[in-house]
Amino acid sequence: MSFYTSLSGLQAAQTNMGTISHNLANVSTNGFKRSTTQFSDVIASTASSNPNQISGSGTVVKSIRQQFSAGGYAQSTSSLDLAIAGDGFFAVKSAGDDVMFTRNGSFSVDSDRNVVDSQGNKLQVYPVDGSGTVVATGLDSTIPLRVPQTSGSPQATENVALTLNLSANSPIPAESAAFDAENPYAFDRFDPATYNQSTQTTIYDASGNALTMTNYFVRNTAAEGDSGTSSWSVYSFVGDQQLSTGSAPEGGAAPMTLEFDATGNMLSPTDAVSFAGFTPPGSTSQQPLTLDFGSATTQLSSPFAVSSRSQDGAAVGQFEGITIGENGTVTASFSNGDTQPLGKVVLANFTNPSGLRQLGDSTWASTGISGEARLGEAGSNGFGSLMTGAIEQSNVDITEELVNLIAAQQNFQANAKALDTANQISQTIFNIRG
Template structure:
């Protein structure tokens, strides 16, 4: 009996050493969770089930439990390196099978899918059509390699101050080729057609004989655009056509505030590009413009169109939203990283390669967005380090070694006692 008891102790100490060795071997493994060997005593029953004088029969290994504590988060600066701060696991698709991991060292494969080193694809919530919601089905995250499409300009902004003491031009009528036929011109705003080609919109300001009144002429690429100030009148006799490029009247109050147009908006009508793109229908917003002082000042320009763009970088927020950022300033949401948690993470089945799979003991997986429920947040450009404390493991190693030696010594003592009994005469 004593021999078997000591052998069980040696076996348990050896198992403890093996667990410690595995922890030390993975001290630098990304997302690794240290394990702990758990033991239970072995107690034989007497013939009648009485235990008050029963002696134990050794020890046995009952469980090797991984400790799912938070590891240190190390900055890497690489956009596809992800770390979870808090609870949860990355959700991965391994050839149609759902697996889970805390290791966030991801990279794109040859087809643009974001995978771990073993090829399991990172799962995300698909974005809605407008990119504002992420409540669709889970899908493989795939990085876009195509250009961002252009957006045609529909709204322009121009804010300026016209000098109140300006006189009418010396030359009439207005001619954009003659600088003496107008007082001031804007620096030009680049607008974009549906093919992403840029065009220049310019406004020319002409002081009228009426106090606090100006005319503004608008051109795109030197072509006058219909401001809508002189519309067509087909019922007139003879019919009156629309005046293309007719000016819009600007009127200011005696305190310099813009009073006409009342909403501060000028309809530029349509412009047909020569590039083969569709017609541009634009409005010019000049609200906030004033008539003050003695100098012309243009202090704000803007427009809502943009050209096509090349992919510059991938950015991931703390909520796990993956954005593709393009050279034209557009951010396109590709999806939201899906995290999964379990009631009993220690019930997960280790698959190796920093992967786990669910079991009956782990409970039903709960999938959600980072930061929701009990799920942690995602940190991009970071990796979660191994939870192994090397100093503690070295102490565990010494303890297990002493246990091994003590049980071996017990086995030697049992042998000596047996030899003494055999030698009795």
């Protein structure tokens, strides 16, 4: 009988060493949870057995119990790296829609723009509306977190507004040798001597493509007459295409004319001026476009300056980044300034986490022992808080595991010695019979 008693001790010690070795092997595995081996003694007795004379029949492994204490946290530069400070698991789904749970929050974006773990399992979030409010709950209502590539719809620019000051001290370019005084349309945008100032505004065509609108300001007359009025010409270009407010006497494009009184206030135009015949590059249809200098544009002695600039077009926003708030709300930002809530990270918890079935890769599945998953949000009752830019490491303590390994090895050696002793006793008995 002592053979089987010692053998059970050997097997139990071997299992314990295997469990400890598994812990040590995963000391650097993110989200890994250590296990401990639980033993139980074996007693073979009957109702007629004397309770004072029962020696026992060895030991068995009762369970290998997982320890879900928190591991250390390593800082990260990725906004998709998440860690849970407290109770809870991330919910992920495989390609076959199998639901799994993990504490390893090292996520990335795959080729289909889904946020996935290292095994390609998709991170699950609650769907939200435009304000970030959750619109559906429950495990069947969760959706994979997917990063959109663009945001918004393109809108062609139809109205441009500028407010500026044209310096009253600016000379008339006609005094330059490069300017033909007898030809008021001798302006040349490639010759800075033919204009006083210029400014650029980004506008958009119907496809959302960015175009550059450049306005050149040419002083025509200084303050003259009893009224003290003066005028400027504004030549407008989109790329290499000159815009026109009408037909020039020479058949070219007519510039816009600004008039100011003696105090520097603009007299005309009083409304936005429409350009004629503007066709964006690559387009076959004309695009309406107006330019409005408003009522605050002035001609003062101070230097040329643009105080405000606006236009009503919009480009399609390209994805630029993603942020995850402490409450789990995922927000994407785009190049056109848009922000879009994509969902809220789902956290799951269990009545008995130790009953979860290990699937490997720091993932678990629910069982009848663990109970059904209870879903919630980060920071709510029964769930830990969410940390971004951090990853939870293994909760294995190398020192503790090495001490446990020494103890398990000694236990194994002690049982092996007991087995050897029982063998020697049996050999002695056999020799006596011989």
